Amino acid sequence: MHLATILAAEEEGGWANAYPIIPHPGELIFGIIAFVILYLVVAKKVVPRLEAMYTERAAAIEGQIEEADKANAEAAELLEQYKAQLAESRAEASSIREEARAEGAQILAELKAQAQAESERITTSAKAQIAAERQQAVISLRAEVGTLATELASRVVGESLEDEARQRRTVERFLAELEAGDIEPVSAVTGADAATEQES
Template sequence: MTPGLILAAEEGAANPLIPAVYDIVWSAVCLAIIGFVFWKKVLPLFQKVLAERTEKIEGGIAKAEAAQAEANQKLEEYKEQLAEARAEAARIRDDARAEGLAIVEEMREQAQAESARIVAQGQHQLDAQRAQIVAELRADLGRVAIDLASKVVGESLEDDTRRRGTVDRFLDELDAVSAPAGK
């Protein structure tokens, strides 16, 4: 090494990386003042802001939980109302079916009653027509029988009482003969 370098190294024995003591003291004092101001003024503001944010967040969570609970309650009420509506619809549908069946049964009974009335009326008309036809046949048969009997006997059977008695007796005999055969 050269003697000049050694001399410069001895004179400048102070390390440029290590500051002087007065710089360290004044830097420590400034740091303490800034730290004290930060601790007394800035840190409480940060803590206040953080507390407010924490409170807002917790309040928001509580509100969200309350809203969720209310929504769940509304959902349960809705489900209950829906179940009631479905039960009501089923009851109305069953009532309508029963009423429809009752109406069908009533209409069937009315139709059967009307049918029975029409059949009875037809039977009554048939009986009346039968009686009328039987009466007409008796009269015609009586006249034919009287005419034949007059021709066979050779005397006039024009007397009404005698003719009626003969016709009635003849028809009664015919009824007696045809009744056992008809049964």
Template sequence: MPLLEINLGPLLPHYASEIVMGILLMIVIFVVMQRLVVPRFEQMYDERRAAIEGGMEKAEAAQREAEAALEQYRAQLADARSEAARIREDAKNQGAQILAEMREEAQAESERIRAQAHAAIEAERGQVVAQLRAEVGGLATTLAGRIVGESLDDDERARRTVERFIADLESSPAESERV
């Protein structure tokens, strides 16, 4: 047995025409595949590649848009926070201002009430002093009439006597304070 003898069995063609026919059919199949099948495969491959690349580009564009939207959102959030801080500060300042105004109004109202009370007390004091003068004057006239023994029913005479008596009373404490 030779060393390179290969036993192909049923695959070994018996005639040379079978070999030629096999080669021709193989060339025809190759040409048909080259002309019809391979271009379609290439076209499908290009379409799929374009679709995949387009999808990737769309995904990248969507990701860029999402990042831009996120940055915009963060900027708006920062603006909103600074605006909220400014509004809180303004509210605090306005609250302090309103409180100061209310204190001023309360102080003014207190002063007004105090002034009214003082004026009312002064008016009442004046009325009490006038009433006391009239009563003291009447009592003094009656007492003077009893002491003197003469009637002081004359209004003019009684008025002069009362005024003199009150003037003496008013000057008496002043003299006692000087001593």
């Protein structure tokens, strides 16, 4: 039935009425020629430009990627240098601290040694001064004791001891007896002499 309808349509209206979806052969040929021309124009003009733009864009992206990789490598290298410098600075600071501690200990030891030496010098000087003063006091005391002994002996014996040799012998004998403990102290003799003077 369908075939019959098509044949009837061909008889009545021709090719266009029989196949309304299929274009006319002239239009079909014109469309094919226009498509070929458009294809050639696109292939010759548009596609190369698109490929060139794509290539440039890809090159730019690759360049940016390379620059980013280079920047990352430089940043990593700078980071390693910074870490190395930081470690070196810490080691140097530690070395400086150790040197300062050693120098401080050495200075402290030197100060202690100087203080000890100064203390020993002061002690030695004080001992020497005390010994000299003691010697001077002994000499002065001997002179005073000698004079007192001469006066006492002169009073007790009743003779003059003005003669220097006799006075020296008397003093030496008196001091020897005084050191040996054979005679009484000067205070006792002085007290006895005072009592003798009161009686006379």
